[in-house]
Amino acid sequence: MNGLNTGIMGSGSYLPSKILTNADLENMVETSNEWIIERTGIRERRISEKNELNSDMAVQAAKMALKNSNVNPEELDLIIVSTITPDRLTPSTSCIVQGKLKAINAAAFDLSAACSGFIYALTTAKAFIESGNFNKVLVIGTEKLSSFVDWKDRSSCILFGDGAGAVVLSKNSEHSILNTYIRADGSESNLLRIPAGGSELPIDEKQLLLRTNFLKMEGKETFKLGVKSMTEAVLEVIHQAKLSLSDIALIIPHQANLRIIQAISDRLKFPSEKVFTNIERCGNTSAASVAIAFDEVLKKQIIKKNDYIVLVAFGAGTTVASLLLRW
Ligand code: ACO
Numbered sequence: 001m002n003g004l005n006t007g008i009m010g011s012g013s014y015l016p017s018k019i020l021t022n023a024d025l026e027n028m029v030e031t032s033n034e035w036i037i038e039r040t041g042i043r044e045r046r047i048s049e050k051n052e053l054n055s056d057m058a059v060q061a062a063k064m065a066l067k068n069s070n071v072n073p074e075e076l077d078l079i080i081v082s083t084i085t086p087d088r089l090t091p092s093t094s095c096i097v098q099g100k101l102k103a104i105n106a107a108a109f110d111l112s113a114a115c116s117g118f119i120y121a122l123t124t125a126k127a128f129i130e131s132g133n134f135n136k137v138l139v140i141g142t143e144k145l146s147s148f149v150d151w152k153d154r155s156s157c158i159l160f161g162d163g164a165g166a167v168v169l170s171k172n173s174e175h176s177i178l179n180t181y182i183r184a185d186g187s188e189s190n191l192l193r194i195p196a197g198g199s200e201l202p203i204d205e206k207q208l209l210l211r212t213n214f215l216k217m218e219g220k221e222t223f224k225l226g227v228k229s230m231t232e233a234v235l236e237v238i239h240q241a242k243l244s245l246s247d248i249a250l251i252i253p254h255q256a257n258l259r260i261i262q263a264i265s266d267r268l269k270f271p272s273e274k275v276f277t278n279i280e281r282c283g284n285t286s287a288a289s290v291a292i293a294f295d296e297v298l299k300k301q302i303i304k305k306n307d308y309i310v311l312v313a314f315g316a317g318t319t320v321a322s323l324l325l326r327w
Contacts, residue, residue: 006126007173008325009071009136012064013165013295014057015282016048020161029154036158041258045161045283047146054164055087055096058142061164061291062101065138069168073103076168077134080125081110082117082287084194084316085144097140106138114192115254115315116182117141117287118165119323122311123180125169140166141291145284148194150214159257160215161283165291178308179240179324181233184317188225191218192316226256227263229314233322234268237310241324245270247308249327252297254313255279255289264312276302286315303327 021044022033036042048057058081066073079101081094094108113120118141125137142164149157169177196203196212203213230253238245245268253261258279265272278293285292290311303309305327312322 005172006129006169006177008175008177009168009170009173010065010068011165011167011295011298012061012068013163013292014060014064015046015163015292016052016057018047018049019044020047022158025158028151029157031154031158039259040159041277041279042158042283043280046163048144048162053087054083054085054142054144055093055100057144057162057164058093058097058140058166059100061142061166062097062138062140065166065168071136071168073101074105076103076106076136076138078125078128078137079103079106079108079140080121080137081108081140081142082113082121083110083142084112084114084117084286085148086110093142103138113287113315113319113321114317115256115284115286115289116313116317116319116321117315118291119180119311119313119321120182120319122167122169122177122323123182123321126177126180129169129171135171137169138166139169140164141287141289143286143288145286148215150211152211153214155219156215156217159284161285163282163285163288163292165288165295167291167294176326177323178326179237180322181236181240182319182321184319186317188318191222191225191318192216223257223260225318226260226314227267229318229320230254230260230312231264231267233312233314233320234264234310237322237324243308248274248310249307250274250276250297250303251310251312252276252290252293254315255282255293256284289313
C-alpha cells in the first residue's frame, strides 16, 4: 500500500433545485420516458438557473464539506477544482471559488480530466499532502453541463445534469486513501468532445451554425470503453492493495449510464446492491458525479468504520481512475 496518511475529513454536495424530467425532455426532442429509462436508467436530472454559475455550485458544496470537516476556509492550503465546464476559460474556476470562500491562504488550480476528474484531483491532493507541501486540501468536482449540452441532440442531451460535490483532505486523518490508479488514452480523444471554443476552433458564426460549441459524443463506443476501463480499474486498485473483491463493502462508480454500471457488476460478479447509484435522480454530472454520490453515501450512513470502498470513473480524454479508501 502506498501510504496511510491522507484521509477524508468530511464531504458536501449541492444540486440545483430545478428538476428536468424525462417528460420535460419529451417536449424538447423526439424521445420518450420509456426509452430513456430503459437505455440509461435516468428519470430526472438537475439543471442550474442561468445566473447560477458553476463556481456558485462549487462554493455551496465546499461550504458544506468545510462545515462537516470542522475546517475554516483560512486553514486551507490548496483548492483543486475539477471541471470541464469552467465559468470562463480563464481565470480558473478554482481561483473564483477561492475568492468566494475567502480561503486567503490557499493556492488554487483547475484540473481537467472529465468524468474521472474528481478521482484525479483526489490523487493529486494525496500527492501534495504526502510530499509534505500542504496539510489541508479542498477537492471539488463541479459541472454546469447544461451550458454545453446540445439540447437539440436527443442522443446526448438526455444524459447530463448539473451539480457539485466536495471533500476536505488532510494529513494523518482517519478514512485513509490507500491506493489510487489513474490512466489516459489520448488515441480515443474523439469519443467525447466539445470541438469549438478552444484555441483550435474559436467560436464564430460558422461554428455556431454547425453547433460545434456543444458536446459531441460517440455513444456506443463510449459505452463499451466505459465498461471495460472501469472494470479493469476496480480490479487494479484492489490488487495493488492485495485485497480481493469480497473485501469490498461498496463501489461508488461514475454515474454515466445504469446499464454501464450493471455491466461492470456483472463482469466483476460483484453484488449490484453493493454498487451505489443515484443516476436515476442526477443523470451524468461528469466530474461532480462521484463526488455527489460519495457525499450521499456518507449522509445515508451506508458505510461503517474500516469498510473498504472503491471509487471508479472514466471520461473524455479518454481517462480512467479508481481509488481505494478504508473508512
Ligand atoms: N430517444 C429515442 N431514441 C433515441 C434517443 C432518444 N433520446 N437517442 C438515440 N435514439 C435512437 C437512435 O437514433 C437509434 O435509432 P436507430 O436504431 O433508428 O438508428 C436507437 O435509438 C439506438 O441508438 P443507440 O445509440 O444504439 O442507443 P444506445 O443503446 O447505444 O444508447 C446511449 C445510447 C444512451 C447514448 C448509450 O450509448 C450511452 O449511454 N453511451 C455512453 C455515454 C456516456 O457514458 N457518456 C459519458 C461519458 S463520460 C464523460 O466524460 C462525460
